[in-house]
Every structure is written in C-alpha cells, then in structure tokens.
Amino acid sequence: MSKLSRTVGFSIALTLAITLSGCATDVIRIERAGTMTDAARSATDATRVLMADVQSENRKALIDLVAVDPNCRLPTPLIAQGETGNNETICRKGSRQENDFQLPRLTRQDFGPSLAVIDGLVTYFDAVDAIVTREPTDLAGKLLGAQATLDAVAANLGSIAGQEDVKLPALTDDQKGAVEDTLSLLNEIIDESARVDDLRDVEIQLDQAAFAKDIDRLSRINQRWLLVMDVQIDNRLTLIESRLPRIPAQQFDQRHRFAAQQMTLIERQEALPELAIALSKTVGTLRETHRDYQGLLFGDDRLLTLDEKRKAAAITRTRLRRALGHLAAIARVF
Numbered sequence: 001m002s003k004l005s006r007t008v009g010f011s012i013a014l015t016l017a018i019t020l021s022g023c024a025t026d027v028i029r030i031e032r033a034g035t036m037t038d039a040a041r042s043a044t045d046a047t048r049v050l051m052a053d054v055q056s057e058n059r060k061a062l063i064d065l066v067a068v069d070p071n072c073r074l075p076t077p078l079i080a081q082g083e084t085g086n087n088e089t090i091c092r093k094g095s096r097q098e099n100d101f102q103l104p105r106l107t108r109q110d111f112g113p114s115l116a117v118i119d120g121l122v123t124y125f126d127a128v129d130a131i132v133t134r135e136p137t138d139l140a141g142k143l144l145g146a147q148a149t150l151d152a153v154a155a156n157l158g159s160i161a162g163q164e165d166v167k168l169p170a171l172t173d174d175q176k177g178a179v180e181d182t183l184s185l186l187n188e189i190i191d192e193s194a195r196v197d198d199l200r201d202v203e204i205q206l207d208q209a210a211f212a213k214d215i216d217r218l219s220r221i222n223q224r225w226l227l228v229m230d231v232q233i234d235n236r237l238t239l240i241e242s243r244l245p246r247i248p249a250q251q252f253d254q255r256h257r258f259a260a261q262q263m264t265l266i267e268r269q270e271a272l273p274e275l276a277i278a279l280s281k282t283v284g285t286l287r288e289t290h291r292d293y294q295g296l297l298f299g300d301d302r303l304l305t306l307d308e309k310r311k312a313a314a315i316t317r318t319r320l321r322r323a324l325g326h327l328a329a330i331a332r333v334f
Contacts, residue, residue, distance in 0.1 A: 036129070036317055037142050039324040040122035043282070044115040046331035051111050054229065054268070058106060061236055061261055065090065065103075068243070068254070076102040079239055090243060103235055110225035113175040117218055118282065120146045120182040122320070125289050127189050128204050129317060132296045133310045143190050150183040172224070174217040181214050205298065206290075215287045222279045226272065233269045237262065271334050278330040285323035292316045 066072045072091035080092040081099035092100050123146035185206070192202045240262045247255050293316065295301040296309055304312065 036122050036126045036320050036324070037119075037146075039321040039328075040119050043324040043328040043331070044119050046328040047111070047115055050331045050334050051106065051108070054106055055108075057261070057264060058232065058236075062103070064257060064261075065239070078102050079235065089246070090239065101235060103232070103239065106225065106228050106232055110228050113179050114218060114221040114225065114279075116149045116152075117178045117182050117214075117221070118286070120150050120186055121286055122324070124182070124185050124189065125286075125293065125320070127193070128293045128297070129313050131202060131204060132293060133313050134306060135310075140190075140193075143186055143193075147183065147186045147190065150179055150186065154179050154183060172221070174220045174224075178214055178217040178221060181210070203297075206294075208294065211290055212287070215283060215290075218286075219280070219283050222276075222283065226276050226279070230269070230272055233265050233272070237265050237269070240265070268334065271330075275330050275334055278327040282323045282327050285320050289316055289320050 062074060062077065065077055066074060069090040071089070071093040072078075077090075078092045078096060079090065079101050081097070081101065123142050127143065189202065189204060192204075196202060240258050244255065244258050244262070247258065249255070292312070296304070296312060301309070301312065
C-alpha cells in the first residue's frame with residue numbers, strides 16, 4: 001500500500017506534552033493489562049444481551065397481541081388506525097389503510113454487524129498497538145476469534161441462523177461494506193504476522209480516507225438499529241395505550257401484563273438517547289484511535305523515543321477502554 005500523508009494527532013501531541021512535563025508521568029501505566037479487546041468484547045457482549053432481552057420482550061408482546069386479536073398475524077401484525085370494520089379491534093383484517101402500520105421487529109441482523117465490526121476494529125488496534133510499543137503479544141487467538149465473528153456475519157448476509165421459516169431482508173450496503181472491509185483488515189494482519197518472526201516488523205498501513213468511510217458506515221449502521229428500536233417502542237406504546245382501556249377490570253392478569261410491557265417500553269425509550277450517545281462516543285473514539293496510531297507509525301510522532309511512544313499508546317488504550325466501558329455500563333442498566 002502507498003505511504004500515508006504525515007498527519008499528526010493533535011490530541012495525542014497535546015496529551016503527550018502534558019505527560020512528559022513530569023507531573024503525570026508517574027500515573028501512566030504502560031503495561032498491557034486489561035486489553036482493548038477484552039474491553040470491546042465486554043461492551044459488545046453486554047449490548048448483545050440487551051438486544052436479546054429487547055427481542056424477547058418483543059416476542060412476548062407479539063404473542064399477547066395474537067392471543068387477544070385473531071386478526072393479528074405474525075411476524076409483523078398490521079395495526080389498524082382510524083375506522084375499523086366488523087371484528088377488527090387491533091389488527092386490520094381487510095386491506096391496509098392510510099394510517100395503518102406494521103409492528104416492526106428488531107432482529108440480530110439490525111445490530112449484529114455493528115457489534116462485530118467494533119470487535120474486529122478493536123482487535124486490529126490491539127495488533128497495531130503491539131507494533132507501536134514493540135511489545136508483541138500472542139494475538140493469534142484474538143485475531144482469529146474476531147475473524148470468525150466477522151466470517152459468521154458475512155456468511156449469513158441474507159438470513160439469520162435460528163429464525164426458521166423467516167426470510168429476512170438482506171443486509172444494507174453499509175453493513176456488508178463494513179463487515180467485509182474489517183474482515184479484509186484482519187485477514188491482512190493475520191497473513192503478514194505469519195510471515196515474520198516478530199510482529200513489530202509488520203508494517204501496517206491503511207488508507208485514511210477508506211478508514212474514515214468505514215467509520216461513517218459504522219455510524220449509519222448504529223443509527224439504523226437505534227431508529228428501528230425507537231420506532232418499535234413508539235408503535236408498541238401506541239398499541240398498548242389503545243388496547244389497555246378496552247380490557248375489563250376483571251381481567252387483571254391481562255391488564256397487568258400489558259401494563260408491565262408499557263412500563264418497560266417507557267423506561268427503555270427514556271434510556272435510548274444515552275445508549276445512542278455511548279455508541280456515538282465509541283465510534284468517535286475508534287476514529288481518534290486510528291488517527292493516533294497512524295501518527296505514531298507514519299507521522300511526525302514516529303520520531304519519538306520508544307518510551308514516549310509507549311506512554312502515548314497507553315493514553316490511547318486508556319481512552320478507548322473508557323469509551324467501551326461506558327457503552328458496556330449503559331447496556332447493562334438499560
């Protein structure tokens with residue numbers, strides 16, 4: 001690949017200047033304990049658990065809906081808005097009318113590629129960090145693990161395993177591009193590291209514009225599934241608000257079930273903006289991390305001493321771990 005332009009990461013230069021002034025030097029830990037890949041996996045696993053719970057709640061709500069109205073059909077019931085015909089209470093039995101809407105489903109296909117790409121990029125950064133700091137670690141398992149995660153997503157672009165008899169729409173171009181590009185990155189570093197005895201001899205270069213494009217793709221993927229979740233919550237709240245008053249007071253169990261669903265939805269809608277902020281911060285930090293390592297490998301910062309590079313890399317690792325830790329914390333309490 002061609003050499004990158006000699007760009008300098010301003011934030012790294014500024015932070016490094018403060019660090020080397022003396023007062024902050026003692027508090028920086030250069031060792032690689034608590035790796036970026038561990039933080040990434042913790043964050044994305046917590047988000048996967050959250051999404052699985054959201055899917056489970058949605059499944060229960062859809063089953064309740066079909067149970068109370070025989071007009072409703074899985075997997076995406078057509079909700080009637082406005083005037084209804086005979087025997088039409090919640091779902092439209094006849095042709096779709098202007099304000100009717102289908103209750104959406106949030107699937108693994110919406111958020112899975114986003115989380116896989118985050119895992120893959122952080123694994124890539126961990127390998128680059130080993131090169132910058134000249135502290136090669138055994139990254140083979142992590143690289144191959146991230147590769148397997150992305151391979152699984154890439155191999156199922158049109159459907160999701162385990163969803164029997166349900167053919168889901170194909171992944172968007174953004175999802176395909178982000179997964180394939182990140183997989184290409186990992187394949188390249190795995191191939192290169194296999195050819196040399198010391199990982200520090202691997203010269204990793206990535207076109208700045210291409211990387212920025214992939215980070216933009218990741219942002220759009222995140223926005224897409226956050227939007228799907230928001231629309232899903234809105235529509236289900238509308239449905240419950242229209243259904244709950246119609247359930248007789250004597251049917252306490254049914255009223256209780258719908259009210260519990262309503263409260264869960266309200267709480268999640270209130271927390272959704274904070275999850276969006278955490279995801280946005282994570283993507284922004286991935287962008288900054290790439291810029292910082294590029295400066296240390298190919299920019300003016302390459303002239304720093306090894307000790308200075310290790311201090312700068314430690315700052316970068318800490319910042320990325322904090323962003324990932326924030327995402328994990330939000331996902332766990334969502």
